[in-house]
Amino acid sequence: MIIAPKIRGFICTTAHPEGCAAHVAEQIAVVKGRGAIANGPKKVLVIGSSTGYGLSSRIAAAFGSNAATMGVFFEKPAEADRCGTAGWYNSAALEKAAAAEGLYARSFNGDAFSDAMKAEVCAAIKADLGQVDCIIYSLASPRRTDPKTGEVYKSVLKSIGQPYTNKNLNTTSGVVDEVTIPPAEGDDVKNTVAVMGGEDWEMWIDALLAENLIAPGTQTVAYSYIGPELTWPIYKNGTIGAAKEDVERVQRTLDAKLAPLGGKAWVSVNKALVTQASSAIPVVPLYISLLYKVMKAEGTHEDTIEQMDRLFRERLYNGHPQPDEAGRIRVDDWEMAPAVQALVAERWDKVSSENLSELADFDGYQSSFLRLFGFGLAGVDYAAETDPNVAVPSLKHE
Ligand code: NAD
Numbered sequence: 001m002i003i004a005p006k007i008r009g010f011i012c013t014t015a016h017p018e019g020c021a022a023h024v025a026e027q028i029a030v031v032k033g034r035g036a037i038a039n040g041p042k043k044v045l046v047i048g049s050s051t052g053y054g055l056s057s058r059i060a061a062a063f064g065s066n067a068a069t070m071g072v073f074f075e076k077p078a079e080a081d082r083c084g085t086a087g088w089y090n091s092a093a094l095e096k097a098a099a100a101e102g103l104y105a106r107s108f109n110g111d112a113f114s115d116a117m118k119a120e121v122c123a124a125i126k127a128d129l130g131q132v133d134c135i136i137y138s139l140a141s142p143r144r145t146d147p148k149t150g151e152v153y154k155s156v157l158k159s160i161g162q163p164y165t166n167k168n169l170n171t172t173s174g175v176v177d178e179v180t181i182p183p184a185e186g187d188d189v190k191n192t193v194a195v196m197g198g199e200d201w202e203m204w205i206d207a208l209l210a211e212n213l214i215a216p217g218t219q220t221v222a223y224s225y226i227g228p229e230l231t232w233p234i235y236k237n238g239t240i241g242a243a244k245e246d247v248e249r250v251q252r253t254l255d256a257k258l259a260p261l262g263g264k265a266w267v268s269v270n271k272a273l274v275t276q277a278s279s280a281i282p283v284v285p286l287y288i289s290l291l292y293k294v295m296k297a298e299g300t301h302e303d304t305i306e307q308m309d310r311l312f313r314e315r316l317y318n319g320h321p322q323p324d325e326a327g328r329i330r331v332d333d334w335e336m337a338p339a340v341q342a343l344v345a346e347r348w349d350k351v352s353s354e355n356l357s358e359l360a361d362f363d364g365y366q367s368s369f370l371r372l373f374g375f376g377l378a379g380v381d382y383a384a385e386t387d388p389n390v391a392v393p394s395l396k397h398e
Contacts, residue, residue, distance in 0.1 A: 001081070003083055003386050005370055005375045010279040015085055016375055016377075017388060017390045018381075019371075020092075022380050023090070023371055024097065025093070026377070032063055034313065037317055040061065040065025040067065040317045042065065042068065043068050043131065043132045044061040044062075044070070044133070045069075045135045046069060046136040048140065049069070049091070049138070050085075050090055052140070052372075054073075054138030055094070057312075060305070062105060068129055069105050070108070070132070071094075071108070073112075074111060075088040089390055091107050107395055108120060109395055112200070122208060122211050125208070126213060133215040134218060135208070137201045137220065140277035142195070143195060144200065147203070153195050155240070156184065157238065157239060157240055158239050159183050159234055160237060163182050164183075166179065167351065169285050171279065174362055176351055176352050188239055196240060197250070198246045198249060199246070201222050214258070219264050219265075223270050225244065225272060226332065230287065231283055247267055251265045251266065268331060272287065273288070274372065289356070292361035293364070302334070311329065315329050
């Protein structure tokens with residue numbers, strides 16, 4: 001079939017297999033271009049490994065550190081006349097590239113929140129790797145089924161206390177208007193914490209520890225975001241921020257649990273970037289468009305792969321994690337630089353539909369979004385017939 005983008009709001013319902021493979025290849029080239037990561041991890045589990053920050057973490061570990069990687073994700077292969085999801089195609093491409101270099105890579109497609117998935121991955125680690133020495137937790141999900149009670153929690157992106165009104169960008173039309181987000185009510189905060197908080201990260205580490213699958217010196221990292229004050233009502237001080245606070249609570253618990261093994265748990269605060277998860281957050285796409293313009297002009301713009309490469313190379317594995325006062329790793333440091341934030345804030349006040357392309361990098365936002373789904377990659381013939389049926393080699397039965 002000929003595969004073209006089909007965008008519905010902040011979702012693209014199609015994905016291009018060769019484009020996704022080209023996107024993965026570009027990320028591999030970035031990491032390889034920086035040389036080997038000295039003292040990097042060798043057996044890495046990435047939970048949420050198919051897109052965004054988790055995919056780039058897996059690529060940095062595999063191609064920067066020659067690590068064997070296991071990846072867990074929730075994606076769909078092609079069926080009948082529908083193409084598969086981007087994360088499916090990314091994982092297929094990653095496994096093929098790993099195999100070409102003799103690197104072990106095995107994937108698991110299903111619900112990472114479930115006990116069954118944890119048991120399956122633990123059994124695979126025991127059989128294939130013995131132990132892991134790095135565990136990346138990079139899930140972003142709108143819902144979670146509690147493995148013990150079967151209750152389904154839904155996360156919401158709301159402010160807490162007051163309704164929140166601010167500028168907002170329609171990322172399809174380029175219109176800048178205003179959005180008012182109602183405050184959380186009922187169990188919204190509790191449910192969002194249940195989905196995006198730290199409980200499941202702890203359950204993973206507990207499951208691995210119980211079977212002695214964590215090697216001495218292991219580091220585990222979960223990702224967070226803080227951002228500038230203008231987004232705090234919807235992010236840091238909103239329902240998602242409450243969940244991220246819970247991730248920090250769990251980080252301290254896990255740090256204590258890993259200490260006897262000489263291990264360490266971290267929260268890494270990453271940069272705001274276009275991913276499937278972030279494009280769903282109101283207000284944030286306009287902020288990202290303004291930020292990209294400033295950081296590209298300054299020469300400090302990074303995408304997920306540069307961020308994750310820097311996290312591994314210059315924080316986790318060089319002996320200088322440079323934690324902040326709360327013990328978090330900050331690879332959002334260039335985003336949060338005062339000069340960058342001052343310019344973004346100044347432009348935030350001025351930006352409108354009329355001056356969007358002058359003040360913000362809306363083209364960059366849109367092209368980054370399309371690239372997530374394998375569209376707009378150099379060297380891909382988008383007019384050609386493309387077979388959407390692509391196997392993830394380690395998941396051949398699906
Ligand atoms: P993403 O949507 O690109 O990736 C989410 C991953 O989770 C995918 O691999 C998906 O398959 C997997 N997943 C979702 N539900 C699952 C389930 N039930 N079982 C198994 N896998 C499942 O998101 P992202 O933006 O890369 O976010 C990853 C983490 O990084 C999140 O904690 C997010 O808050 C954080 N973060 C994101 C940004 C940003 O700007 N995008 C910035 C800082 C931190």
